[in-house]
């Protein structure tokens with residue numbers, strides 16, 4: 117060791133502990149928060165800015181709105197209400213008074229303030245003997261920091277109790293980030309060359325980082341945000357462009373004839389295809405007839421008829437002597453598909469197998485053999501399909517249902533069992549366009565935006581629990597007319613921690629009293645598969661008039677005669693899930709009804725239920741879902757990790773996404789393997805970001 121006076125050169129790789137102003141204690145807290153080195157600290161972007169324009173005066177606020185307020189600390193202390201202790205602080209902004217209240221973790225908060233401190237608080241305004249914010253976000257402002265008087269724009273950083281306890285609140289972050297910027301900003305390498313930046317009208321990376329943490333004014337801030345968003349979207353689109361390039365490079369087989377099988381199935385359909393289905397089928401036939409392997413996603417709402425399109429496509433491939441594998445994310449869904457495939461393919465007498473994880477050894481061996489020797493022409497299954505033991509004689513096409521629920525590696529594992537097979541993916545999660553460019557950016561997309569003609573949109577109503585008698589009357593009427601109903605519960609058994617309606621209790625109540633003269637069924641996720649199958653089959657055969665269920669009914673049931681779905685604690689479900697559930701009714705020619713029983717009324721859940729009432733359009737619903745929950749929910753768990761978004765916003769950044777997509781695809785068209793000198797830094801950064809994806813692209 118050298119002497120203690122050694123000065124370390126700080127650079128972006130420097131362990132965060134050794135940054136001036138950090139030290140072991142803060143270093144530990146920062147690492148726990150995910151900031152390991154100085155460079156990562158610079159990418160801890162402000163979550164909000166205080167500036168003159170967004171600060172309210174206390175006499176201007178409305179109850180229920182979110183507001184930023186700045187004022188002086190008047191008084192504070194611990195209080196008691198019943199058995200609850202809380203910490204209350206009163207502030208005064210010379211227009212009025214506001215109290216701030218904290219219930220938990222009181223110990224860290226109680227020694228934070230001094231009378232007379234100038235503070236900024238943010239939160240939802242409530243009214244209890246005066247204006248109040250519960251658990252506000254707050255900052256203690258230093259002299260000269262008050263944005264109202266100085267005209268400065270003051271960045272606010274996300275923090276945690278652990279970080280705050282070592283002084284890393286917004287102010288603490290501002291200090292160490294500015295130290296870091298001073299020490300390393302001159303070392304920041306821009307992967308975009310000056311000509312590139314000029315063409316795209318981008319700030320340099322250094323300027324963007326300086327301005328995002330210390331904006332001179334709103335205009336500079338906007339340019340900084342644009343540059344940093346541009347970076348995130350650009351590299352994602354570059355990934356898509358490179359993936360597509362690698363696939364387009366491959367030569368696949370040509371399946372040019374329609375073939376006997378497809379004709380036999382098509383001629384036996386007892387309905388005619390919608391024009392949207394026909395268009396998608398044309399797209400697919402074009403893909404199959406070209407040498408580039410198909411890589412197409414069909415997006416279509418629940419009930420739009422994706423399955424039959426997939427079956428007809430599969431039949432073309434089988435007619436050419438190749439095999440088809442259909443992979444679904446759950447056993448129930450795999451079984452449902454297997455049944456549909458068997459049913460529709462009956463006229464063609466194809467050999468179809470179902471491969472799931474719970475087969476007996478002998479059954480499994482038989483399927484393995486059939487796939488290997490080509491006796492089995494189509495196989496439907498779960499993840500069981502990508503087990504090592506599975507090999508095909510000639511896998512010509514894979515169909516992946518609900519493809520966003522699989523990771524890229526899983527999809528690749530199945531693809532690798534063939535020789536550049538055609539890939540057809542299906543999804544009923546209508547993904548907003550901006551996000552689709554990102555998640556499925558390397559695929560061709562076909563949309564089925566039309567429901568079969570015999571369908572009437574489901575009528576949806578939100579009701580209070582007090583109206584259940586009316587709801588039950590209505591259900592009896594429907595059942596008397598020969599229709600069937602679902603009642604969905606959020607959980608199986610009652611729980612002490614959650615005050616939710618439980619299916620067990622619900623079923624007992626409904627079957628012994630409310631509907632004692634009707635045939636009821638019951639399924640839930642913990643039931644044995646055989647029992648569940650039995651109940652589902654009874655429902656499908658119309659032996660059950662009302663099926664009580666948990667969300668296992670979400671996938672796998674297609675019963676056109678069912679017209680009512682009641683969802684208890686509807687406020688507990690996400691929008692996409694409600695939409696999927698509702699998709700189980702309205703599948704036949706009778707008018708269907710979805711009744712959402714609301715047991716709670718947080719503003720967000722009220723909004724969700726209103727969305728459900730106002731539209732049956734899956735795209736609108738998914739747009740709302742994206743706004744409410746962010747993009748994470750749209751990615752399979754495995755895929756999730758590859759969008760490390762700090763600043764990108766997939767709902768609002770449409771223009772940037774289109775711009776970066778164009779730029780990235782142009783770049784790859786001109787320099788497929790990123791070999792040109794001017795693209796070297798981009799390539800290095802790409803490898804840094806997507807080290808785990810390199811097997812999907814052609815660069816090294």
Ligand code: ADP
Nearest residue numbers: 387388389390417418419420421422423424568
């Ligand atoms: P998805 O998989 O898109 O949710 P399905 O393929 O399961 O929808 O189709 C829903 C139901 O509609 C099925 O019973 C299917 O046989 C039927 N169906 C499909 N296409 C049509 C059509 N063009 N006309 C009438 N019924 C159709």
Ligand code: MG
Nearest residue numbers: 419422423544
């Ligand atoms: Mg389906």
